[in-house]
Amino acid sequence: MDKTAETTGVLSGAAATRTDGHEIKVAASNVSVFYGEKQALFDVTIDIPGRQVMAFIGPSGCGKSTFLRCINRMNDTIDICSVTGTIEIDGANIYDPKIDPVLLRARVGMVFQKPNPFPKSIYDNICYGPRIHGKARAGSEMDEIVEVSLKRAGLWNEVKDRLKEPGTGLSGGQQQRLCIARAIAVNPEVILMDEPCSALDPIATARIEELIDELRERYTIVIVTHSMQQAARVSQRAAFFHLGRLVEEGETDLIFTNPSDQRTQDYITGRFG
Amino acid sequence: MSATTLLAIVLALSLIGYLWGRANAGALKRAGQGMHSIPAYHGYFVALSCGVPAFLLVLIWLAAQNTIIDSIVLAGLPSYVTDGVESSRMSLIASEIKGIAGGRIFGTPDQALIDAAERYNALRGIASLGMAVCALALAIGGMIYARSRLSPEFRARNRVDNIIRWGLIVCSILAILTTLGIILSLVIESLAFFARVPVFSFLFGLEWSPQTPMRADQVAAAGAFGAVPVFWGTIFISAIAMFVALPVGLFSAIYLVEYANHRVRSVVKPLLEILAGIPTIVYGFFAILTVAPMIREFGISMGLSVASNSALAAGSVMGIMLIPFISSFADDAISAVPQSMRDGSYALGATKAETIRQVLLPAALPGIVGGVLLAVSRAIGETMIVVMAAGLTATLTANPLEGVTTVTVQIVTLLIGDTEFDSPKTLAAFGLGLVLFISTLALNIVALQVVKRYRERYE
Structure with missing residues (x-):
């Protein structure tokens, strides 16, 4: 496993470069998560390269979503949850007390399992983020952000004539793309996706997977998925979690064709999980 | 016999009815008959058929008894007591008779009233005896009738369901009727008020001083x-x-x-x-x-x-x-x-x-x-x-x-x-x-x- 991030100076801010040419965007080392007394994640150390799709796979309850929620410090919103270890984004530790989690979350967007548009208009859903971060003034500047975000999320043509209608009135797949557009609107560097297609039908799923493939040109994407096929289709790298531990991580093709760990082999061939 | 004892007896009869119905059904079942309903429902059916009609009879009897006895006693008074007496005075006489009947005698009441009080007591005795006899007859009759209906094919389960449903319907109707009664009394009294004071001046008038003269010749605000x-x-x-x-x-x-x-x-x-x-x-x-x-x-x-x-x-x-x-x-x-x-x-x-x-x-x-x-x-x-x-x-x-x-x-x-x-x-x-x-x-x-x-x- 590549350990370059650990040797990189925390304060240098310079990201390490991998041999395959992709710079490391997120570097986690020895991350453990506790829910009260119970430990949910054990010493996870992983590098996530930029402008690629990294898939977290593993059986339910293996800690992959828990780890995902560490990357934007969403676990901070749960009272009993505590995190140890470091996660660096571009070489700066996001668990440093100087880091404001609120600002961090503007850099690390998130898309959830179930589409969760706010009960507001489509337009207001998109400009919620830019508005609270003061990224744009109301008016033409905001209109542009809304249009660009919706276009990047591949939703513009479907909703451009009904931006004032409530976002909750869209279909499930459209709602999920609205949520992606909402995350894009604050111009994040990393987008975390927690089983983004598990509540969608196959056609909407295909649409989102296509979108993920397009988005990796601009953003670093980490996706948690239960579907092996999905991981194989959208990701360049994959990490297999089991019982709160990172079992192995590597290029998706390698993980799926020639895993080095027996547990990975068993899981992807459907022997458990 | 007081109404409470009577109701306790009816309740005991229902319990007996339940045991009887269940035992009978249990015997049928043991005899290898295919039963539509389990024995407990046969028991419930007999118990309800025994208890519910008798209970309702007691309630209605108690509600009607006083009015009927009062009117019989008052009708039996000699004409020199009742002639030309208003209805409000009449109810005073009725309560005086009840007082005498209960042993609370003030002064020396008219002999006619004492006679009436005796008649009142006698009527009450008859009424309470009659109620007991009728209620018990109804309870036992209901029990025997229900028992005679029992057979392996008898749909006791559905019958009991029906009885319970009617009980629930009656309760909700009572609640609604009470509400309607309250509204109605409010509306009727209000209409009497609006007959005296126009609706418009009530709703839009700017002065409120409801002091009205008590006597016709009193000097007071008109209200x-x-x-x-x-x-x-x-x-x-x-x-x-x-x-x-x-x-x-x-x-x-x-x-x-x-x-x-x-x-x-x-x-x-x-x-x-x-x-x-x-x-x-x-x-x-x-x-x-x-x-x-x-x-x-x-x-x-x-x-x-x-x-x-x-x-x-x-x-x-x-x-x-x-x-x-x-x-x-x-x-x-x-x-x-x-x-x-x-x-x-x-x-x-x-x-x-x-x-x-x-x-x-x-x-x-x-x-x-x-x-x-x-x-x-x-x-x-x-x-x-x-x-x-x-x-x-x-x-x-x-x-x-x-x-x-x-x-x-x-x-x-x-x-x-x-x-x-x-x-x-x-x-x-x-x-x-x-x-x-x-x-x-x-x-x-x-x-x-x-x-x-x-x-x-x-x-």
């Missing part, structure tokens, strides 16, 4: 029944109450749901609910003994003139009473917003306050509005606090330091003391009551509609 100042008082005090209750209730709910940890919540929430359990008369004490003097002294120190029964005192204490009401509705509404909304907002880098203001409150708004409307309707109908703390004179003022009166206060004062139920002064209470009823009913309907529509959205 003015313009209810606008009274309605205004209610609206004004309710508005002050909501001004206190809304922010405090809403913000405490937000704190409890979004900020407080589990420990704080488990202490504070029950405390708020204690506030809801305080009887309104205690709030009244608080208003009149603590808040009103405080406001008065503060006002005087500022050089303001403050009425001792200021609208501010009554309204603010009523507001305190409504805090738990609003807080619990807002709590429910905010808790009902799915966690995914909060997550979505936090994941975009919103702070807690931004999330609450821009996502949670808009999403919870219909529920909160529903709770507020219900609170307003409680404020309008609230009586005890304002009777104790608000004024009696109907003034049309927007100054919270002056005293105003409310609809409920006026109703109470109009109906207290020696009253005759055909003067406009007394009947005005019913007019006010009708308006109060209609407005709170409308508010409740709107509020429940709003709450209902809100619930449909997330379920």
Whole structure:
């Protein structure tokens, strides 16, 4: 496993470069998560390269979503949850007390399992983020952000004539793309996706997977998925979690064709999980 | 035999009927018969057939007995006692007879009345014996009839279901009929009032002084029944109450749901609910003994003139009473917003306050509005606090330091003391009551509609 991030100076801010040419965007080392007394994640150390799709796979309850929620410090919103270890984004530790989690979350967007548009208009859903971060003034500047975000999320043509209608009135797949557009609107560097297609039908799923493939040109994407096929289709790298531990991580093709760990082999061939 | 003993016997008979029916069905079952219903239902069927008709008979008998005996006894009085006596005097005679029958004899009553009392006692004895015989006959008859119906194919299960269904229907009809009766009595008395005072001048008149002359030759005001100042008082005090209750209730709910940890919540929430359990008369004490003097002294120190029964005192204490009401509705509404909304907002880098203001409150708004409307309707109908703390004179003022009166206060004062139920002064209470009823009913309907529509959205 590549350990370059650990040797990189925390304060240098310079990201390490991998041999395959992709710079490391997120570097986690020895991350453990506790829910009260119970430990949910054990010493996870992983590098996530930029402008690629990294898939977290593993059986339910293996800690992959828990780890995902560490990357934007969403676990901070749960009272009993505590995190140890470091996660660096571009070489700066996001668990440093100087880091404001609120600002961090503007850099690390998130898309959830179930589409969760706010009960507001489509337009207001998109400009919620830019508005609270003061990224744009109301008016033409905001209109542009809304249009660009919706276009990047591949939703513009479907909703451009009904931006004032409530976002909750869209279909499930459209709602999920609205949520992606909402995350894009604050111009994040990393987008975390927690089983983004598990509540969608196959056609909407295909649409989102296509979108993920397009988005990796601009953003670093980490996706948690239960579907092996999905991981194989959208990701360049994959990490297999089991019982709160990172079992192995590597290029998706390698993980799926020639895993080095027996547990990975068993899981992807459907022997458990 | 007293009615209580009788009912106990009927109950015991039902129990016997249950055991009998069940034992019989059990025997059939053991004999290898295919049964439609399990033995317990056969038992229930016999028990209900035995108990329910007898119980109803006793109730009806008790209700009718007194009227019938009274009229028989009074009809049997010699003509020199009854001739030319009004009906109100007649009921006095009836109660005198009952008094003699019960052994409470004052002075030397007329021999005719003593005879009547004896007849009364005799009739009562016959009636109670008759009731016992009829009820027991009905109970035993019902039991035997039900027992004779039992057979392996008998659908005891469905029969019992039917009987229970009818029991439930009767209960709900009783509740509805009672409500209708209350409305009807209110409407009838109000119509009597509006026959004396025109509706228009009642609803839009600006002067309220319901003192009418008691005697025809008395020198007194003619009485003015313009209810606008009274309605205004209610609206004004309710508005002050909501001004206190809304922010405090809403913000405490937000704190409890979004900020407080589990420990704080488990202490504070029950405390708020204690506030809801305080009887309104205690709030009244608080208003009149603590808040009103405080406001008065503060006002005087500022050089303001403050009425001792200021609208501010009554309204603010009523507001305190409504805090738990609003807080619990807002709590429910905010808790009902799915966690995914909060997550979505936090994941975009919103702070807690931004999330609450821009996502949670808009999403919870219909529920909160529903709770507020219900609170307003409680404020309008609230009586005890304002009777104790608000004024009696109907003034049309927007100054919270002056005293105003409310609809409920006026109703109470109009109906207290020696009253005759055909003067406009007394009947005005019913007019006010009708308006109060209609407005709170409308508010409740709107509020429940709003709450209902809100619930449909997330379920």
